[in-house]
Amino acid sequence: MALYTGEDRARSGDLYDDVLGERYSWDSTVPNHATVAVGDIIVLWNGETLLGISALESIKTSSGVKDIHRCPQCQNTEVNPRKTLTPLYRCANTDCNFEFDVPVKEPKEVTRFRGTYEPGWVDMAGALSGRELRQLCVKPRSQNSFRELKWDAVHAALAGKGEALPLGVVEKTEKAIAGGHxxxxxxxxxxxxxxxxxxxxxxxxxxxxxxxxxxxxxxxxxxxxxxxxxxxxxxxxxxxxxxxxxxxxxxxxxxxxxxxxxxxxxxxxxxxxxxxxxxxxxxxxxxxxxxxxxxxxxxxxxxx
Structure with missing residues (x-):
């Protein structure tokens, strides 16, 4: 599974508290949020390049309330803040594209997830480009943060780089977790x-x-x-x-x-x-x- 991460990663409001190499957070508003499980091999990337690979060691869940941000004009929820441009927000709905500084906030009960993966983490920054990684997804045109990968194809692509990449560390961790260890x-x-x-x-x-x-x-x-x-x-x-x-x-x-x-x-x-x-x-x-x-x-x- 490819998981998108970045310093300002958010979905319809709150920022997630990711720590690269240690943990990844998400909630029930994220598409495919329930498709990952303990023991899964995960690939972290930032849209531009591969960052690293590990096996998901644990997932902790909790309940909470999240402010869902909506466009004041069309009510679309894809309204994450921009880094430098003003107004601060621009609706991602191509039929709207409304710009505004204050979104409509709607409280919503959500399930929060925090996945840890530090034990098997292998830093592979730059080993594959974002373009290469997209082509290794089951659905290459997907825009979701969680994207299913063809792991055998990822393994082959990395091996084809001719580098000594320690994928065995990841696979050993996966087996240890799957075996209850x-x-x-x-x-x-x-x-x-x-x-x-x-x-x-x-x-x-x-x-x-x-x-x-x-x-x-x-x-x-x-x-x-x-x-x-x-x-x-x-x-x-x-x-x-x-x-x-x-x-x-x-x-x-x-x-x-x-x-x-x-x-x-x-x-x-x-x-x-x-x-x-x-x-x-x-x-x-x-x-x-x-x-x-x-x-x-x-x-x-x-x-x-």
Whole structure:
């Protein structure tokens, strides 16, 4: 699904509070508003170019009242404000084109949606032009903010650019969410002060994958499903934030037999990560419980 976003994105009134790379908001006045679901691959663009791709991790809904803006002359709702021209508004109805500064406001009960997609976000700004992306829509002439895409065609178009684009990150995230692991393996659980402190006391300021690292960028990584167990007892170690995400997504795993790192080919285009492939862990003295969870993680992400 292609989702249009921009600094001044609005529909018939209120601006939406999008944060590129993290969340996308909409409401029930948006055409096709109910066609997206958790786990869907989404493509963000601004009308001119592709911005990035991710998988929709969650959708939160709430009820509210929205002021619908209408043209004073024809009552059309396509009357979003202009950036520089005056009067501030011009009716988008080509049979009207009335210009005005104050729209008619009509309160309407709506359902609000906020979709989050940060875990699998891959910045692909400029990889495809707006024109190229439109041609990859199921309905290329659609003017809606939500447009169904031919994902296989998008994948092929990006591959045809000859660039090392990490689409595997997106697809891994999609599979993790579809398999019910979004809260278990993708989310970073911050605020676990005692658990993190215990790991710092045990390993010092050391990333288990890359070695000595400032504590400020180290996160407590679980080696088990916190969502399933509901507690912090069990395996864990400290990981640098970027490596934590790659581990959660299975793009970095640990071989249970040798305890060497296995970096998925999806990210071999990045020397920073490729150089970790086949390297030993930077920590020693793992418990049997930690080894058990390392094997479980391996089975989840490496074995069919």
């Amino acid at each position: 979004s809260t278990a393996t993708v989310r970073v659980r911050r605020g676990q002060a005692n658990f993190r402190k215990k790991l710092l006391d045990t390993y010092g300021e050391t990333c288990a994958f890359s070695g000595p690292t400032p504590a400020v960028v180290l996160e407590a990584a679980h080696l088990y499903s916190y969502a399933d167990t509901g507690d912090h007892n069990g395996g864990g170690f400290l990981l640098r934030r970027d490596l934590h995400r790659l581990f959660d997504l299975g793009l970095i795993a640990i071989r249970p037999d040798t305890l060497a790192l296995d970096v998925a080919t999806d990210v071999h285009g990045y020397p920073l990560y490729k150089c970790l492939h086949d390297q030993p862990l930077a920590i020693t003295a793992l418990s049997n419980k930690q080894r058990t969870w390392i094997a479980t993680h391996w089975q989840m992400h490496r074995e069919p």
